[in-house]
Amino acid sequence: MNPVPDLPLISGNAGHNRSLILGSTSRYRRELLQRLQVPFEVMAPDVDETPRDGEPPAALAERLALAKARAVAAACPEAVIIGSDQVADLHGLPLGKPGTHEKAVAQLRQMRGQTVIFQTAVAVVCLENGYQAQSLAAVKVKFRELTDDEIENYLRIEQPYDCAGSAKSEGLGIALLESIDSDDPTALVGLPLIRTCRMIQAAGVKLLSGVSNSGSRP
Template identity: 65%
Template sequence: MSVPSLPRPLVLGSTSPYRRELLQRLRLPFEVEPPRVDETPRPEETPALLALRLALAKAHEVAARHPGAVVIGSDQVADLDGHPLGKPGHHARAVAQLQEMSGRTVIFQTAVAVVCRDTRFERASLVPVTVKFRQLSLAEIEAYLAAEQPYDCAGSAKVEGLGIALLRAVESDDPTALIGLPLIRTCELLRAAGVPVLGSSLP
């Protein structure tokens, strides 16, 4: 399949290798630019609003440096009864997160934003994924963490790997959202921004 030429450069504003791999599935040429954004939650900010705000902030921060480009920003926050669970960063926090999620339902709030400064295009969307975790023993948690070391994943859940064994069920309208970039919604936003996904700029 030939790679279509784009009217504007496409930039993924992310440091995530998972989002980069997902966007590559669309076979569009794009660059990757790390966003410089403070991801600290604001007081009383819900996980859904946090994910949306950060996705837009990442897209805008990168778009400020690439005003002629169409920029994609994305963020994911694990939502446990309204409380955000971010990236654990280290082993002890990952164990605590997984013990807290054991046997419970978690909503992974995945947001995507597309921004182009030159055309003043800005649109963002939230794709929630409902995930039901199995009852997890400490031995299972330790085995999973040893195998995957998912310390850069929201809620310690690396479902594209062995993390799938932690789950009882997943409910979503966009199957790639749980990995970090909802491609169905991303395609919709790119078409709206004039990016010719599948060689057409029609929505």
């Protein structure tokens, strides 16, 4: 898989450990960010997530990730803000969160036997020091030839209605898959941590320096 080029990095303030805010209400992204063992807060971005006419899935994910980061940064200009978005890409057709059992059934029926690209974008913004960068982690996922019974049984057990593509690879959803191809292992869950680490450090958040177990603040 060829990596998607990143926007040029703008140097952050390495001498100051800035506060970190996750601009997302996703519990999956929050749990992933807690792995870094740095304190962070969570804020909900006020962003219209409606796709534009003819907007490709990758462009949609990148636009929304940056919009989320900028929306929170406007209220907290001194902090480093993470925004992220994920869109399942089925041959150019964007598949979002199903929301209901019926829509999840339809999505999985569409995806069985197909290769789906989960376009996971992350953006990091700090207005005070002028930092802005974003990156796209494209994860290729091949689904098995699933039967209707397998789809129904899976959805009843795991109920992944808040997940793009109706499957949780970190849970029972792994049984739906034939293969995963990614250069950033956590991207499929919702936040590419390799890319995130690189960008938040450049923005002024220190990692592996006085590691804390406090995780996110309430």
